Amino acid sequence: MKIFLDTAIVDEIRQAASWGILDGVTTNPTLVAKAGRTFKEVIDEICSIVNGPVSAEVTDEHAEGMMKQAREYAAWHRHVVVKIPMCEEGLKAIYQCKKENIRTNVTLIFSPNQALLAAKAGATMVSPFIGRLDDISHEGMNEVYIMRQIFDNYGIETEILAASIRHPVHVIEAAKAGADIATLPFSVLKQMVKHPLTDLGIERFLKDWESVKKLSLNKVPA
Numbered sequence: 001m002k003i004f005l006d007t008a009i010v011d012e013i014r015q016a017a018s019w020g021i022l023d024g025v026t027t028n029p030t031l032v033a034k035a036g037r038t039f040k041e042v043i044d045e046i047c048s049i050v051n052g053p054v055s056a057e058v059t060d061e062h063a064e065g066m067m068k069q070a071r072e073y074a075a076w077h078r079h080v081v082v083k084i085p086m087c088e089e090g091l092k093a094i095y096q097c098k099k100e101n102i103r104t105n106v107t108l109i110f111s112p113n114q115a116l117l118a119a120k121a122g123a124t125m126v127s128p129f130i131g132r133l134d135d136i137s138h139e140g141m142n143e144v145y146i147m148r149q150i151f152d153n154y155g156i157e158t159e160i161l162a163a164s165i166r167h168p169v170h171v172i173e174a175a176k177a178g179a180d181i182a183t184l185p186f187s188v189l190k191q192m193v194k195h196p197l198t199d200l201g202i203e204r205f206l207k208d209w210e211s212v213k214k215l216s217l218n219k220v221p222a
Contacts, residue, residue, distance in 0.1 A: 104123050
């Protein structure tokens with residue numbers, strides 16, 4: 001399963017990329033606003049760091065406006081994937097993007113029906129929002145299992161990108177469900193690295209090593 005970072009903070013992306021585990025980045029207007037820079041500046045810098053898909057989201061409500069933004073974003077860098085919301089106008093834009101060889105990530109997916117329609121329209125990726133479904137007492141990950149089954153039944157090549165990831169268990173569940181990608185906040189990625197027994201083990205090894213060094217220094221030559 002590919003790991004994407006869901007952020008527009010370049011320092012977080014640079015750090016994750018240095019670990020050799022980062023396959024792509026997803027952004028949205030809210031995340032870019034937090035970065036305090038222009039949209040193009042942020043996307044350009046992210047693309048210079050990440051050797052993989054970088055999602056840039058359209059903000060127009062109509063297909064014509066979405067396409068204008070999609071063409072602009074796609075021209076910025078070969079890594080850019082245009083993020084389009086799931087709606088009737090969005091489907092029109094996705095279909096046109098497919099004709100123009102512009103890759104798309106369809107966002108705000110909450111049901112297998114929506115995922116199927118987006119895939120049929122030509123989406124490169126579909127993004128089911130797991131955490132937001134959990135928030136309304138709906139088992140979000142179950143939707144990923146169903147989407148995986150449907151896509152496999154018909155050989156649909158659209159990738160399933162598990163989004164709205166809230167904690168490391170979501171990442172494991174997404175992998176078990178067969179999601180192609182999981183996109184997660186940097187805080188969750190850091191949690192995945194950690195384990196209390198690992199921390200204790202490192203601490204113990206370092207203490208033991210200090211003891212070995214002291215013995216070596218105090219040893220009197222024969």
